[in-house]
Ligand code: CS2
């Protein structure tokens with residue numbers, strides 16, 4: 001079998017997605033997600049202009065050699081654009097391999113290690129009362145784990161809380177919007193949110209919270225300590241993780257479990273975090289961390305240090321990544337939890353898939369390969385529209401982390 005043709009599809013059924021399709025000379029094709037929220041066309045060009053010409057004629061089963069060829073052969077290494085492009089190729093090749101062997105990808109990763117993949121939902125509200133109600137709605141939907149985010153008194157907007165009641169969609173069309181931020185208001189507010197949620201729903205539901213890279217290590221230590229009475233499943237992205245040893249400071253002050261990794265894209269970016277056990281969950285994903293070939297390396301390294309996976313799964317990761325994440329989550333031993341932000345109806349129609357949600361767990365299905373497809377005719381009805389993630393500033397105007 002040889003790679004005969006490959007091309008990139010860019011569409012926007014409510015938000016932008018970039019999908020690589022690799023076709024073989026035996027009529028089998030594979031799909032890979034290449035979506036990088038707010039920088040989509042950079043990855044589309046990296047694939048179309050630089051990677052695809054090098055794939056034609058290669059053996060699609062040679063996933064390791066092709067991964068190394070694209071990683072080392074490019075000379076310039078790492079970073080979200082490069083690793084998302086490599087990820088898309090890798091996902092498509094594993095999809096082809098599963099289809100050619102007539103087996104779901106989880107069987108190529110070690111087979112089923114569990115009956116289902118536990119997922120967590122996003123609950124939010126403009127204030128504590130709305131957020132608590134939304135946690136309740138997700139518990140009623142069957143979720144066993146819920147992330148809670150709420151508006152902060154005195155701030156017009158904040159990460160994770162949509163304006164109005166539409167589902168939260170982080171990218172906005174047009175130029176980046178700007179929001180204002182106060183760490184002090186946030187630190188005073190979040191423990192009150194979780195006190196209310198635990199008071200209302202008790203201790204069984206797993207609760208998570210995303211700081212979204214906005215605290216210094218010592219501020220994160222303070223928040224982690226303040227949240228200890230509420231036994232969170234994890235506190236996510238407490239501080240920017242470029243400085244991996246910053247997490248040591250947090251660790252010294254709290255037993256609240258820590259998770260990071262969604263903006264990181266190679267094993268080198270999480271190596272110290274894992275080997276020092278400064279985190280409990282690693283959130284790197286198929287689409288931004290080099291696909292199955294690399295994510296398996298990260299998971300196996302993490303397993304040596306009691307670190308489990310908690311892969312990112314927001315709506316800006318396409319159903320191709322969601323499908324792959326569920327195959328991955330079914331098979332690897334040190335699986336922790338999988339994020340699940342359901343896509344909108346248009347996206348579900350453009351990417352028909354076999355995966356499903358039931359009673360707090362998701363199941364990838366048993367179709368050969370990834371079990372997801374791309375309806376290109378329908379996708380063509382949703383042309384790309386440039387969109388950006390918001391920009392955040394402190395109250396005094398200093399540019400800050402969003
Ligand atoms: C968030 C994301 O899901 C999460 O944990 O961090 O919503 C993130 O903001 C977006 O994926 C960015 O594109």
Ligand code: MG
Pocket residue numbers: 210212236237262
């Ligand atoms: Mg996050």
